[in-house]
Amino acid sequence: MSTIHENKLVAVITGGNSGVGLTTAERLLDLHDGQGIEICLVCRNKTRAEAAQNSLLKYKPTATVDIVLIDTSSIASVIKGAKELRLKYKHIDLLYLNAGAIFVRRGINWSHMMNEIFDSDTPGQKILHMFTTGEGLLLQTDKITQEGLQQVFATNLFGHFVLVQELKPLLGHESPSQVIWTSSRASIKSSFNINDIQHKKGQDPYGSSKFGIDVMSMALNTRLNNQKVYSHTCCPGLVLTNLTNEIFPMWIWYILLPFFLLMRIFVSNFNMTPYNGSESLVWISQQEPEKLDPVTRYESNTSFLGKRYVTQRKLPIESTTCDQLFEECESMYKKFKDGQPLDE
Numbered sequence: 001m002s003t004i005h006e007n008k009l010v011a012v013i014t015g016g017n018s019g020v021g022l023t024t025a026e027r028l029l030d031l032h033d034g035q036g037i038e039i040c041l042v043c044r045n046k047t048r049a050e051a052a053q054n055s056l057l058k059y060k061p062t063a064t065v066d067i068v069l070i071d072t073s074s075i076a077s078v079i080k081g082a083k084e085l086r087l088k089y090k091h092i093d094l095l096y097l098n099a100g101a102i103f104v105r106r107g108i109n110w111s112h113m114m115n116e117i118f119d120s121d122t123p124g125q126k127i128l129h130m131f132t133t134g135e136g137l138l139l140q141t142d143k144i145t146q147e148g149l150q151q152v153f154a155t156n157l158f159g160h161f162v163l164v165q166e167l168k169p170l171l172g173h174e175s176p177s178q179v180i181w182t183s184s185r186a187s188i189k190s191s192f193n194i195n196d197i198q199h200k201k202g203q204d205p206y207g208s209s210k211f212g213i214d215v216m217s218m219a220l221n222t223r224l225n226n227q228k229v230y231s232h233t234c235c236p237g238l239v240l241t242n243l244t245n246e247i248f249p250m251w252i253w254y255i256l257l258p259f260f261l262l263m264r265i266f267v268s269n270f271n272m273t274p275y276n277g278s279e280s281l282v283w284i285s286q287q288e289p290e291k292l293d294p295v296t297r298y299e300s301n302t303s304f305l306g307k308r309y310v311t312q313r314k315l316p317i318e319s320t321t322c323d324q325l326f327e328e329c330e331s332m333y334k335k336f337k338d339g340q341p342l343d344e
């Protein structure tokens, strides 16, 4: 229990063992000088979690870094891990919902890309749009979890929704809590279908799940602001991590690196390093949450000269979509708890 560290903030980070999540943990320790914050890495793999914990403790030997094992694609695992978190902590100040997965058949969807460019009246803008959002560029696949859910939806969105529901007693009340979702510029409204929230029928499970995250964040604000829980979404931009390694092997990214660095003249979200990418995740934690805009995604950027900054993007989301998604997820969650099948 965190009773011995009563005056410390508690930050829980899913996907905290690598990439943007691990760097966020490191930067939070820096900001609070290693002492004023307790970090909990929520990870699915014990070995990788312990390696991350050791690297953080090597960096700040006086820090408190805990581990809770959760596979966000498994609802049973989320419920079990949330119970452990409830036993460990009295309050969570920062809940980073950052774990994410994409399954890509290696390579680019060249035919789609060419059709889109040649069909466009403004091919230059279309190319820029495709490279900054990834829309239509990747040939994606998906898997089915043991509980019968689409894996990308379960990992990125639904598992995190369940985690918030299970952690409600630790969020807000006396002092505010921030729920900070790692979304993406690849959050594509047209990929999301409220009648197919798991994206069983579409070609872009990742874009759909990330749009679902933006929608869910707004839905949580409507329901939880009165409990002093504030939800926001952010985008780390393009960052070279294990996730991008799913798309191309790292050596290809390194060959392309000079191109991306040069392109920063035109495109500010080619952040490339987890440190640059974590800018918006860390920045949000430093703001007064009630003053942030709930209909905005906060995005990490890096200038050509390497200066990090955060920009806001207004989200094209209707409140009816928020209500529908929330109710659908709530109904699936209740069914799971009642031992009923999880079909939508």
Ligand SMILES: NC(=O)c1ccc[n+]([C@@H]2O[C@H](COP(=O)([O-])OP(=O)(O)OC[C@H]3O[C@@H](n4cnc5c(N)ncnc54)[C@H](OP(=O)(O)O)[C@@H]3O)[C@@H](O)[C@H]2O)c1
Binding pocket: 014, 015, 016, 017, 018, 019, 020, 021, 042, 043, 044, 045, 048, 070, 071, 072, 073, 074, 098, 099, 100, 101, 155, 182, 183, 184, 185, 235, 236, 237, 238, 239, 240, 241, 242, 243, 244
């Ligand atoms: N990299 C980019 O260009 C980019 C751009 C936009 C948004 N994002 C988002 O940024 C977030 C962090 O990704 P990253 O780029 O830092 O990649 P990363 O290093 O691969 O981090 C992803 C993290 O999520 C964890 N994870 C994946 N599936 C999980 C599951 N079922 N249960 C629990 N944890 C799981 C991974 O754990 P394991 O180590 O065990 O796999 C890892 O810790 C993701 O939400 C991603 O969608 C990334």
